[in-house]
């Protein structure tokens with residue numbers, strides 16, 4: 001019963017909150033969609049925190065995503081010991097970078113006077129949830145080796161069962177506690193998405209690569225015979 | 231030809247008295263909110279001096295604006311970084327100015343003056359940071375810290391325009407500093423090739439098609455902070471409280487109703503002119519790529535004659551209403567920049583094609599004290615030595631060239647000669663103490679005519695409000711028409727973002743409970 005609540009109901013709720021809340025916030029208060037950068041106020045520590053954190057977490061998240069999206073290929077990759085070592089090593093390195101970066105960011109946020117003045121309670125909650133998440137993930141990767149391998153046989157089928165609206169909790173319900181906490185806390189982070197600065201995540205401006213440099217916008221529609229514009 | 235309308239400005243530096251009324255007018259209207267205290271969309275700095283933010287002109291440090299390079303084909307690229315570089319540096323912008331490059335804003339603990347217990351000593355109002363709310367023991371910088379050189383030559387010597395000056399030149403400069411300086415009021419230049427717009431990966435900054443005002447959409451900005459670095463004039467700022475970029479909006483709500491921006495309206499020295507120019511958007515890239523010493527000429531060339539029928543036809547085809555074409559024909563900016571050719575862009579070598587032009591300060595070059603005698607223009611044979619003395623003028627030509635012509639001293643000399651001609655000619659008319667042949671020579675050297683001199687004089691010293699500010703009201707009623715069919719069948723998908731412009735934002739109007 002509690003398994004159903006934890007591994008079948010809660011994830012749906014978290015995603016519902018994230019999507020519903022995100023869309024609502026985008027429509028009702030688009031102004032608030034911001035990374036809320038504090039670089040203007042403090043620069044040096046930010047470098048040692050933000051750079052390792054972001055690059056670390058992006059790679060780790062992508063690895064999670066690839067395993068989930070193309071489990072066949074992933075399983076193939078990790079069945080070869082050589083590649084498995086490499087994948088684990090990469091994961092370890094970037095996971096460590098993310099963890100260290102996050103610690104620097106937390107330290108920075110709560111010890112720099114100027115940064116404290118732009119810190120909201122939600123920032124604290126979010127940082128705590130992220131710290132728990134990354135630390136758990138890091139611990140799992142150390143304590144239960146070859147996670148890149150067993151991930152495709154446990155969490156991935158569970159996630160796929162969630163996506164296909166046919167939740168199968170047995171894939172994960174008997175995993176060790178730290179692993180299960182990592183999964184659940186992951187959904188806590190997802191649920192925090194619309195209430196925090198995490199919203200900047202889906203705003204990453206890839207299209208800049210295709211856009212012309214200059215941008216012109218008119219309030220009026222120009223007449224049909226209009227010349228070429230940007 | 232792709233003619234568009236651009237609202238454009240001229241500041242006449244000889245007339246600026248450095249009173250900062252413009253800065254205060256702007257601050258009181260736009261930047262007295264939390265997170266904007268440190269911003270001066272309009273600031274007035276003392277030159278020579280380091281400016282605001284400190285040494286903003288030093289692009290080796292701040293990496294603003296554009297550079298032209300490329301082996302086979304000349305390419306225009308942001309000095310900051312390429313597009314991939316922007317995405318790679320998005321988590322940490324290596325070239326972002328820090329709050330301390332501007333200053334940490336503060337207020338005072340005035341309450342203490344009333345509530346302090348009775349003691350021998352007078353109570354003080356200590357400074358309180360407007361960022362942290364904590365007491366500040368030492369204030370190390372503030373707005374206009376080096377105003378009027380701040381009582382020291384430290385600031386003048388650090389002016390980036392003196393980089394590479396010889397020891398001898400520095401000695402001269404220091405001598406000069408003890409006697410002369412001038413003011414440089416600065417706002418956003420609403421450039422034709424803005425670095426801020428190009429640097430923003432989100433596309434939050436844009437040039438408004440109707441009049442070329444450069445704005446930040448507050449709803450699109452996600453605080454990637456690249457615009458702050460991309461602008462070589464450091465005229466985009468970051469609001470640390472809301473997490474949004476903000477910049478001079480040229481008081482567009484005032485512009486739209488036909489009023490000049492607040493800093494223009496309040497200017498005590500009446501140094502400011504605003505008007506429309508018609509420019510050829512097809513020439514933007516070519517102009518921005520011009521060789522450095524040709525940039526001023528190229529920029530004059532991109533501005534087209536508003537009386538030329540071909541120009542008018544192209545403007546009409548682009549939807550420029552007749553009211554704007556009419557205004558462009560009466561534009562004081564067109565007079566100063568194109569007809570008289572005495573207003574120059576600030577640091578054209580940044581290649582953003584700034585649309586704010588400066589008439590350089592002539593300064594009191596025409597008089598000096600020698601042997602206790604005040605040598606004014608009434609003494610014999612003065613014009614010859616005085617004209618050649620331009621090279622020894624108290625504000626060195628080279629310095630002005632570094633500021634206003636991309637290093638081309640010839641342009642500065644031409645402008646000064648014309649301005650001297652105006653002085654000599656008008657004096658000969660009003661005081662009648664200059665022989666006719668000298669007036670003639672001044673006119674020749676200045677490559678000008680009595681008619682033009684009179685026109686310059688009139689627009690410099692006697693212009694009416696309506697002559698200084700020629701801004702037709704925006705035809706907002708046509709904007710309303712375009713609100714409903716969001717997809718225009720002919721021009722196809724013209725992005726309409728009414729309500730998403732500039733500072734502030736709208737939510738849909740709701741009615742009833």
Ligand code: SF4
Pocket residue numbers: 417418419420421424425426427444460461462463464465466477582584
């Ligand atoms: S001066 Fe204004 S328009 Fe030009 S780059 Fe800077 S902010 Fe942009």
Ligand code: SF4
Pocket residue numbers: 245246247248249250251252253274413415496497498499500501
């Ligand atoms: S108000 Fe006019 S005269 Fe006074 S500082 Fe500003 S630009 Fe100069």
